[in-house]
Amino acid sequence: MAEKEFLLEEEKLLVRNSGEIPEVALHGSLYYLTADPEGPGVELGPGDVAALGEQVIARYLEIIHRDLDPGNRDKSIYRGLARAAVNWQRLARFCRKANRDEGEFRAECAAALRGFLTREAADVRAGHRRSCINCPAETLAELAAALGLVPAELPAGWQDFCLW
Numbered sequence: 001m002a003e004k005e006f007l008l009e010e011e012k013l014l015v016r017n018s019g020e021i022p023e024v025a026l027h028g029s030l031y032y033l034t035a036d037p038e039g040p041g042v043e044l045g046p047g048d049v050a051a052l053g054e055q056v057i058a059r060y061l062e063i064i065h066r067d068l069d070p071g072n073r074d075k076s077i078y079r080g081l082a083r084a085a086v087n088w089q090r091l092a093r094f095c096r097k098a099n100r101d102e103g104e105f106r107a108e109c110a111a112a113l114r115g116f117l118t119r120e121a122a123d124v125r126a127g128h129r130r131s132c133i134n135c136p137a138e139t140l141a142e143l144a145a146a147l148g149l150v151p152a153e154l155p156a157g158w159q160d161f162c163l164w
Helices: 003-016 022-034 046-067 081-097 103-125 137-146
Strands: none
Touching: 003 022, 003 046, 022 046, 046 081, 046 103, 081 103, 081 137, 103 137
């Protein structure tokens, strides 16, 4: 493998496994690869930048799904629906800047949100747990709308589980 390809693979791994804001890792990688006086000074083509951008998208989707997975509600990795809403907005904004259509991810995230709310409503109503929804109903309604969900697709009374 040529040095440039090796460096790109390393940076893709760094971006893919970055923290909550993968765009920061992307910009760090771009700077390191091209402009950092201590970096390798490689010239990146549009395909190289796009490949790094794909890792940003993959990371955003991973953290959105982490917070839409009801199995994570009681784990320390869980950040809640408030974070899922913020990260969906970040993903959508990144996609627009990268000339990508976030619509290709909308259906899978919508299904995850609907599944989360259905499970949360069932568990709370059955007395198995207290609600963990950590955002106002307005924020959750905005996320649902951004994902293409209409109120009729959400469990009845979902607003009652919003703690804020």
